[in-house]
Amino acid sequence: MSGPPLLQVDGLRMHFFTKAGVVKAVDDVSFSVGRGEILGLVGESGSGKSMTGYSIIGLVDPPGRIVEGRIVFDGTDLTRLDAAAWRGVRGSRIAMIFQDPMMTLNPVLRIDTQIVEAVQAHADVSRESALARAREALVRVGIASPDERLRAYPHQFSGGMRQRVAIAIALVNGPDLIIADEPTTALDVTIQGQILFEMQKVCRESGTALIWITHDLSVVAGLADEVCVMYAGRFVESGPVADILDRPLHPYSRGLIDSVPSRNARGRPLRQIPGMTPSLLSLGPGCPFRDRCTSATARCAESPSVTEPSPGRRLRCFHPNA
Amino acid sequence: MLAYAIRRLGQSLFVLVLMSFLVFIGVFAIGDPIELLVNPQADEVERIRATAALGLDKTFLEQYWVFLKGAASGDLGKSFVYNVPALSLILQKLPATIELAFVAMVMAIFLGIPLGLVAGLKPDSLVGRGIMAGSILGFSLPTFWVGLVLIMVFSVNLGWLPSNGRGETTLVAGIPVSFLTLDGLAHIAMPAVNLALFKLSLLIRLTRAGTREAVLQDYVKFARAKGLTQGRVIGVHVLKNILIPIVTVIGLELGSVIAFAIVTESIFAWPGTGKLLIDSINQLDRPVIVAYLLVIVTLFIVINFVVDVLYSMLDPRVRLGGAAAAH
């Protein structure tokens, strides 16, 4: 792929200024997403994945604030946009869907209202043509008889159906980028598979880039082109999905991969990463993973800088796996 | 819906009968009205004649039976004092009370919800804190004290507003109302503010709490992620959700504002049912007391019904009559 990427996140820091102290939810994270590309953003709970997503779409609420870094989207730095300029981007060029489909749709508004308002927020069109776009978007995410569905309320839908509606809303304005924050975690496995498949198909067809946030590496394996691993708010490593899964360089990525149940390792006990995620409040300098890392040495008390061990791969570690 | 309405009607009738029985026991307990009604100089013959004329010589159950029979045909008895039907006495005073309650409620709603929204959206700002401090005052100051202070300031010291009565009224559909004339407005202003203060504070708190909870919900974040304007996110997504509990409380409070306007009516000599009730209790005018309470209970029942219907319109998850939602 040539030319500048669609999205370039560069040294992003997003901190919460709470009474108890500064929570460095995102602390020096960099990655890029090309047009039509799918990036898997992976990490344990609390590693700052959602906050990275909110930073990109400009929905960070106080006491949180982006303190450093650039988010360059199609040539403009989003961290410098004012409220008016944001409205032209959010929901139209960048869309986001959330984890819990039971909570993302407004319970007291009909589906048609919720889709039509998304269209009309960005295009000066009549209700009829907005409805036509809504219908088309619902069909694209695999919802049959959209007319009937449009007149319903969210509580009349199953979880999987609601998430499809949310995806349709994200798609309706033909965005360049969709941030999907664990949209299948709350669904059962078969529905999860269907939605993954449809999402991938739709994005490929329309050339929409996708950031798929998840803690589940097995989801990323079949979906993403690139993977970016985060730990305790920090960037850990990134690279093409097959490379990372085959040959993880960072001990944390290796731990994550080993803790995924796999077919050819059946019968063997799963390996787990010992210890717990550190509190972001008391996190000092140095590699945040060193207390749980088997390769850690005294050197790890300093922060390693990001290196490029091979083309297309980036890593922040002094002692990569061989 | 129809089956639901019929069932509600049946329940309501039961409540009314039960209520009237309890009230009957109550008025029997407070004393014998004959002592107050008959001239102390009257002789025994006169007393017996008066007792019989009012039906007070019968036993408790007999009297209640007579009352029930009358009530079934819409006759709630005659006032001992004025010798006119108790119901018409109340209906004559009711418009003044309803007008006062209504104006107070409108004030509370149109100030309380916006102020509560502001306080909920900016809880840590100076404005947000100020609104909350005000609502704490509104909650804790006693109604009669606020009423007296209002009279002291605006009637006695400044001389801007009259301190009693309804002022000039105009007829709307045959019912006298104050709020359409300037003089009437001047008269209703202070009692309405007095009556509204508590409800205003309540609505501010309710709206603020609802807003603070709603803005944290994913559906608000999702609405913002769609690129909607702040106005639409607040005015549609947040407001429509918090309106559900607010409408319920407004409905319940409307009933209680009518029922408990008594203090305000007494302070501002507002010629409504509250004042009539106090007078009737002082004179042990049993039929008026019973009729008053039944009218108020009926009002409560009607208002609750309307609130339930409104509620089902606001919240699509609620279906009246317990019919399951279609899937």
Ligand SMILES: Nc1ncnc2c1ncn2[C@@H]1O[C@H](COP(=O)(O)OP(=O)(O)OP(=O)(O)O)[C@@H](O)[C@H]1O
């Ligand atoms: N309002 C807040 N104030 C202070 N800290 C916060 C706030 N919101 C989030 N955090 C912190 O930010 C960190 C990152 O949170 P984030 O939601 O991005 O994690 P995540 O990787 O998405 O986890 P999960 O998989 O559980 O969704 C967490 O440690 C959390 O404690």
Ligand SMILES: [Mg+2]
């Ligand atoms: Mg998250």
